[in-house]
Amino acid sequence: MSNVTPLRDKTPDSEKITINLGxxxxxxxxxxxxxxxxxxxxxxxxxxxxxxxxxHVDTVTKTIERHTMELGLRDYSRQDLEDLRAAGEILHVKVVGLARIASDVTPELALQTIGSITVLGALQASAEVRKALSDRIL
Structure with a gap:
């Protein structure tokens, strides 16, 4: 038994990209x-x-408004998705930034509640949820 208790999971606050320069x-x-x-x-x-x-801030703002996308960080908890399921609603995720699906969300719950995912930035979800939603990630 370890006497080390993690305070919180460290979520990266950036995404790595690679570029080639002359x-x-x-x-x-x-x-x-x-x-x-x-x-x-x-x-x-x-x-x-x-x-x-x-x-290009004006263009980005108008595009976000036109597509009704959320800007920044958007978390989807298990409770959020369970509430949607109970209401018989389907979620269409549209985020510019980072969208996170909680680690306790099951692939079954995700399939029942998420109709599509469009993320300009990064999507964080378990490998199982990503696989289940692979045909819905645009």
């Missing part, structure tokens, strides 16, 4: 890092992406 662009980034404008390459890339997204 040597000249990479050299320019390294130069800016060396000159102290950015702490490292990742800091530069995050800042560049944030700045680019901010130039």
């Amino acid at each position: 040597y000249v662009d990479l050299g320019r980034i390294d130069l800016l890092v060396q000159e102290g404008f950015y702490s490292n390459r990742s800091d530069f890339v995050r800042t560049a992406i944030r700045n680019q997204v901010n130039t």
Whole structure:
């Protein structure tokens, strides 16, 4: 028996992406890092992406409104899905950001209550729930 009690599961607050850059662009980034404008390459890339997204903030906002998508973090608990099932409703998940389906949600409950999933960002769900909903994840 272990005397270590986990305080909480650590959920990542970001998603890793991979990009390929030409040597000249990479050299320019390294130069800016060396000159102290950015702490490292990742800091530069995050800042560049944030700045680019901010130039299109109106378009993103209008698109989210048009598609009635939720922005940010959206958790779906077992209780949420059980309430939907009891009401005879089907959920269509539309999230820009992170959608999380609780770890205690069974594949059967997910299939009974989730009609479709559209996530622009990341979806966190158990492997079993992902497999059960694979044909509903757009």
